[in-house]
């Protein structure tokens with residue numbers, strides 16, 4: 449059972465806790481019926497903080513001179529991937545800035561080793577790479593690719609994600625390209641970007657359904673002081689002029705907004721894999737992850753990045769995982785998941801090829 453645009457808009461604007469609890473319960477039921485009670489764990493590796501893009505929201509933008517840059521070595525990546533097996537995860541996610549110091553062949557060799565020798569599913573999230581790189585990585589065995597379209601509002605997208613000369617104007621066409629190459633495709637949005645309206649959030653959810661996405665990540669936008677949006681919010685300066693919205697139209701960047709979008713997304717895209725994201729945990733360390741899992745989410749991505757590199761990958765300040773130890777054992781999580789009536793996923797936890805990857 450899906451929803452009309454107006455119903456979604458009504459839920460997004462809803463503030464009554466009792467009514468929202470009913471929405472979250474409904475989404476949790478859909479999650480139970482469509483993807484079951486398993487929570488899939490994906491070990492996240494932040495492989496590089498170099499980036500050629502100049503996204504107005506992101507702390508590792510090329511424009512941020514004070515960002516610290518790092519790139520993991522192949523040996524470090526492979527060691528971390530082996531630890532993911534020990535921790536009981538089925539997938540390793542390699543995410544980074546769009547870093548052309550990451551050569552296509554170099555990454556292909558790493559993907560091949562992780563797939564063939566270590567035996568994990570591989571997800572890549574390395575930005576808007578050329579088609580030939582994506583083809584090579586798919587051939588090397590990469591299963592999935594994550595590329596959030598960030599917002600479905602084209603004017604807002606252009607403001608926050610200026611295209612590089614000759615680069616892509618939007619990410620939806622790139623997501624279709626990934627699907628055509630046989631990747632499981634993941635995407636998602638931030639909620640609470642200045643200038644983002646409730647209406648556009650409904651469009652975002654409709655776009656998730658249209659694209660038939662395999663993974664859908666939603667997190668609150670968290671301002672970073674060394675970015676154009678951060679400066680604009682702090683004192684109105686910065687080189688990006690956001691279209692001011694009336695206060696009741698502007699989406700707040702709260703964990704609650706993210707929960708509403710996760711719940712509606714689960715209802716509209718019942719069998720997608722939906723993470724309870726780090727950005728949510730950052731805003732509510734005590735209960736954020738768990739609440740996300742109770743309103744539609746079925747995936748958690750514990751951070752496996754070596755401690756010495758963590759603070760370089762500062763896409764927003766005070767990330768929840770900065771203080772977490774490298775990796776959380778499935779064993780350690782089992783009890784808390786069972787208390788929620790859930791289990792730990794075994795295997796790769798893919799969508800399209802459920803049970804056949806990895």
Ligand code: SAH
Pocket residue numbers: 505506507543544545546573574575576594595596598637638667668669670671672727763764
């Ligand atoms: N270079 C890759 C990975 C980027 S980091 C890419 O561009 O796809 C992954 C996601 O973090 C981004 O897609 C964005 O949605 C999110 N993100 C970046 N900056 C953020 C911020 N300030 N607050 C919240 N989320 C942010």
